[in-house]
Amino acid sequence: MEHNCPHCGAPLPEDASFCPRCTQSIRDRQPVKIPSHLWRKGLKWALVLVLILAVAGGLYARFGRETPSAGLPAGDTTAVILEEDESGMVTVTPDLLREYFPLLAGLNFSTTSTTSDDIDDYLMENFQLANLVASRGAAGTDEERGSFYARSSGTRICLLLFDRNTHLMGYFIGEPVQIEERKWQIDVVSCDYDFTELYEEQLAAFEGNWEADFSTYIPPEEIESSGAVWFLSGYNTGKGPVLREDDAQIYHLWALLHSPEPERQCREIERLEEFLPNEGRWRCYLLLDKDYNLLGYTMLDYQGNGG
Numbered sequence: 001m002e003h004n005c006p007h008c009g010a011p012l013p014e015d016a017s018f019c020p021r022c023t024q025s026i027r028d029r030q031p032v033k034i035p036s037h038l039w040r041k042g043l044k045w046a047l048v049l050v051l052i053l054a055v056a057g058g059l060y061a062r063f064g065r066e067t068p069s070a071g072l073p074a075g076d077t078t079a080v081i082l083e084e085d086e087s088g089m090v091t092v093t094p095d096l097l098r099e100y101f102p103l104l105a106g107l108n109f110s111t112t113s114t115t116s117d118d119i120d121d122y123l124m125e126n127f128q129l130a131n132l133v134a135s136r137g138a139a140g141t142d143e144e145r146g147s148f149y150a151r152s153s154g155t156r157i158c159l160l161l162f163d164r165n166t167h168l169m170g171y172f173i174g175e176p177v178q179i180e181e182r183k184w185q186i187d188v189v190s191c192d193y194d195f196t197e198l199y200e201e202q203l204a205a206f207e208g209n210w211e212a213d214f215s216t217y218i219p220p221e222e223i224e225s226s227g228a229v230w231f232l233s234g235y236n237t238g239k240g241p242v243l244r245e246d247d248a249q250i251y252h253l254w255a256l257l258h259s260p261e262p263e264r265q266c267r268e269i270e271r272l273e274e275f276l277p278n279e280g281r282w283r284c285y286l287l288l289d290k291d292y293n294l295l296g297y298t299m300l301d302y303q304g305n306g307g
Contacts, residue, residue, distance in 0.1 A: 069118040072173070073191035082176065082184045088151040090176070090184060092159065094143055100188070101170060103163045109146025112158040112173070113264070120198050122158050122173060124255060127235065129195075130248040132165060133203050140165040150176070150184060159186065168193040202255070210254045214243065216296030218287055220306040223269070226295055228287035230266035232256045233275045238282030241299050241307020249284050253297075256286075263292050276302050 078100050084090045092109040108126050116122065123129050128141045140162060148155050154175065161170035168191060176184040218226050234249030243250065256265045266288060267275070277283035279302045287295045299306060 070120050070193070072117055072119050073168075073171075073189065073193045075170075075190040075192075077187040077189050078170075080172075080186050080188050081179070082186065084150040084182045084184065088149055089147050090150045091145060091147040093145045097161065101161060101190075103169065104161055105164060106141040106162045107144060107146075108141055108158070108160045108162075109144075109148075110158060111148055112156055114158070115156075119168070119171065119193065120195070122160065122171070123168070123195055123198060124202065125252075126158075126160055127248065127252075128160065128162060128165075129199060129202065130235070130252045130255075132199050133206055133251040134246050134248040136203065137165065137199065150178075150182075157186075159188065161188070166194060166196040166199050168195060202251075206251055206254060210250060213254055213257060213286070213294060214250065214297050218296040218298045220298055220300060220304065223272075223287065223298060226287060227289050228269045228295055229290040230263070230288040230292060231269055231272055232262070232265055232286040232288070233267065234284035234286075236277045236281050236283060238277065238284060238299060241282055241301070243284055243297070243299060247284070253284060253286050257294065262288075266292065272300075273304055276300060276304055278302060282307075 080097065080100055082090045082092065082096075092107070094104060094107055097107060098104050106128065108128050110127075112122065112125070114121055114125060127144065131139055131141055146159075148157055156175055157172070159172040160168060163169040170188045170190045172186045172188045174186075176186050179185045218228075232253055234253050235247075237247055237249050238244075256262055259265070269287070272285065275283070275285075277300070282299050282301050284297055284299055286297050289295055
């Protein structure tokens, strides 16, 4: 029986499914019904996929995502001129820096091996933060000073300036530039950086978690037989052979031990005498085995004696 295309009217061959002239289909499309058991199976796998993605997202939010980097704060720079003494040492004092920054309340000045672009990394290894954690926010570094040996090539220093306990007003990180004989220049960046949140995070992590690291005391005469291969050095802040809970070197050592790369700060046990404290002070040391596992701690005076 002859019939025509419903779209263009052209004659169609018998049993044609499309028009040879306009190529349009001439069959009505019927909706395909998916069997209910297949629909339910597909929905089940879709829900499983959603659940997996949700769990993965939660794990990433908890463990995979790091605190956004604070970066290195931008600001105006001030050229600060430093002078070395006859022995080649350059000393930085609060009085010297107040000539440039009258509102200065305290400073930290030391050499550093850190090469981070996040100012928080420098604050976390800094004496200011250690003092704040040890005193529970009551005391900063006040009249601290620092020095470096100018005649040592490639010396990288970190200078942090504070006008309040948890407020950074300026910094310099890098190598000083010699501008003439025995004179060096550092370009200090002025900034407005409140690190109260960083301090509170560190205090919360430290509280109740440091005691285990300082539970095993190793007397100096037992260091050699303890299996110690490496050590982490504390600050020059101990006032006796007994480690006080408010001593800033406890947080410092705890932070080094639990840093991402504690081995970077470790030194060979044979060099322990090079890091003895000043006369009248005591220094704490964490002792580690060849695999950087903690063995215990010891306290030494300026002669290498214990209590």
